[in-house]
Amino acid sequence: xxxxxxxxxxxxxxxxxxxxxxxxxxxxxxxxxxxxxxxxxxxxxxxxxxxxxxxxxxxxxxxxxxxxxxxxxxxxxxxxxxxxxxxxxxx
Numbered sequence: 001x002x003x004x005x006x007x008x009x010x011x012x013x014x015x016x017x018x019x020x021x022x023x024x025x026x027x028x029x030x031x032x033x034x035x036x037x038x039x040x041x042x043x044x045x046x047x048x049x050x051x052x053x054x055x056x057x058x059x060x061x062x063x064x065x066x067x068x069x070x071x072x073x074x075x076x077x078x079x080x081x082x083x084x085x086x087x088x089x090x091x
Contacts, residue, residue, distance in 0.1 A: 003077045008089060010063050013073045017041050020082050024062035025054040036065050043082055 007013060017023070022043045031037025039062060042054045066073075070090065076083040 004074060004083070005077055006072050006074045006087065008067075008072050010059075013075075014059060016073075016075055016084075020080070022082070023056050024059055025056050026062070026065075028053045028055045036061055039065055039069075039071070039086055041084055 020043060022041045025040045025042035026036040027038040027040060029037070036057055040054055042056065066086070070088060071086045072089045074085045074087050075081075
């Protein structure tokens with residue numbers, strides 16, 4: 001059974017994402033007034049995210065919204081797995 005882990009550590013998140021060919025992104029037209037809206041991780045092909053509404057953003061902007069919204073990063077520790085989910089830090 002694959003192990004999962006939850007973290008708020010920016011370096012750990014960035015390392016996990018970049019090791020799997022991912023980049024920080026947001027769903028277009030979901031934010032306003034400088035808020036990027038819904039955050040996601042977008043993976044390059046093959047097997048990437050097929051949501052054409054995803055737009056890359058910088059890590060600084062992504063992490064600022066991540067922290068301001070009280071999010072945590074849930075991810076699989078299995079080698080090569082891209083499973084991840086943004087969850088509330090309160091859970």
